[in-house]
Amino acid sequence: MCEHTVHHHLVEVAAGLSPALEAAIIRLGPLEYPRRDSHPFPHYLCRAISGQQISVKAAQSIWKRVEGSAGGAPLLDHFTPANIDVLRSCGLSGAKTKTIITIAETHRNVGLDTDELRALPVAERTARLTAIWGVGQWTADMMNMFYFGEPDIWPDGDVAARKALERLTSKRRKTVRSAERFKPYRSWLALYMWAHVDAPPDGQAVG
Structure with a gap:
């Protein structure tokens, strides 16, 4: 997909919605869509969970200690x-520890196979994950x-993306409705909102 x-x-869509939004997107120019799929999915999900709601530096430090604590054993076997x-x-934290262990147990007992999950429709994949x-x-x-x-996910639960879109459009207009107009590229819209406020989503500094 060409950025x-x-x-x-x-x-084009922003021009019909809000001059401020249009100007923000023009100013940022074409953005590269980041992909972070270099690890098997269960491993990536555990690492992402461990890094949520803390700084990138703290997340990296904690994950390095987690890897070290495994003593060379496979991480998912360590959880x-x-x-x-x-x-x-x-x-x-206690909650993150419980979540990571549950992810590993789910993978061992049910399976969180990367290729299988990739083949699922978004709604079905989401249901599998949120279970x-x-x-x-x-x-x-x-x-x-x-x-x-x-390419077409609008994360309305992300405060930074939602507030940025609200500020650039109207507080009286629901952000879900505004984002709907940007189909089939709502994920990209979120990228632009994060870039606009320079606020990458928590837990995403994962190599």
């Missing part, structure tokens, strides 16, 4: 109830956008 084509589409104290000592304890709609949206590369 120039997407940029042109977004500018078990027997290792709760070890994982908590790395800096993970996991600790994985909510926001996390599922981020996975769909950045790992699976879905």
